[in-house]
Amino acid sequence: MTLTDEQQAVKDAFVRAGGTWGEPWERMLELDPAFVRAYADLAAVPVRHGALEPKVRELLHVAVDAAATHLHTPGVRQHVAAALAAGATPQEVMEVLELTSTLGIHAANIGVPLLVEVLTEEGLRDGPAPLDERQERLKAEFTATRGYWHSFWDEILELDPDLFEAYVAFSSVPWHTGTLEPKVKELVYCAFDASATHLYVPGLKLHLRNALGHGASVAEILEMFEIASLVGIHAAMTGAPILAELAARDGTIDV
Template identity: 65%
Template sequence: MLDLDPEFLDKYADLAAVPDRRGALPEKVRHFIRLAVAANSTHLYLPPVRGHIRRALDAGATPQELMEVLECCATLGIHAMNIGVPILVEVLEEAGVRSGASELTEYQERLKAEFTANRGYWHSFWDEILELAPEFFDAYTEFSSVPWKTGTLEPKVKEFIYIAFDTAATHLYTSGLRLHLQNAVGYGATAEELIEVMEIASTLGIHGLLEAAPILQEESGGRDERA
């Protein structure tokens, strides 16, 4: 990038440094956000992961905190159910197989209460998953609650992690983004902190250039040599 277009690299460096100059988030939390953007399953851009982990440790993060960031990222897979189950319900109702929601059993009511206690919220997009797949929802509640029951990050920071990968261009899960923004505000997050999370996530586009620029340089250099 420096060889091919130093001005562009300079402008990117200025863009990426805005959150660092403003500093609404602690330094280690900014590295948590960068790690969440790179290491979540819809992007999984591995080259910078080691650097983000190293710089977070240098800024005072513990291995437990960083593991918790990765554990929060691992919950992204549930969005297949959040998106898929409502569509399944529509299909079943169109086919006349389903006529409406069933009354929750005692087991399902207990699961709803446990999720609300462990995760600190309930949202209507869980209703149909709880109804149609209670055993899966039970297992997911236990899986997703680990950072909330044994973790060391404060609740709003965990919400920042969810916000980071929900708002990232490779995912754009808007219903989850709205929910986690609301949760973060409820935990005391400021507008400045939340904007900073999204500013960090918005630099994801440079990863394509980091991969493609060396190829461009290699190919164009080869042509020069052949000429």
């Protein structure tokens, strides 16, 4: 593709802003250069604000793209490479992936309270059972490791202590062995909870409070939201090459 002066200017601005150029962007550029320019301006907002160090910005991108609710492999590759180039260690990137892998427990965080609600409505439950010695120990261990307790754990601990115990061991690994500061860990949780592909409100509110408690500034939290908000571009990144291919086959455009 031979770029027009307008298209070349858009591409140059995109690359200067830190974007990684590739085939999807080439296709978008030929279809709608104004859209690519507008996205480049949107993606540059967290970079201009600069509340987070570049390494952390890229790690948050990794969390959003690698989350089980999104799994945007090209984005994971791009942002892992960018995080390493910005000074992240492989261990830090792995830590982000470990933190992001905890997303699956939200099935139980949402499902078990609803089960309790249905059991109560059906007359099959008249209140919580007292915790036994093992359950009290598990609650204390979780609180000591993670620094908080939330009511959405109560019924999981009561009804399925085996799941809770295994989850505590699984989710605590990066807190025992990782090197990212707690503030960054909490921002990782916030990023995938806030993403449009997940929108897990109870977890987001909890981890916002935790992030503030670990010293995160409002500017850093807003920058995390700015990063998570970029997930929508993957509609165009995925669809534009398909559109360009089919339109070229039909003779609608010349690729």
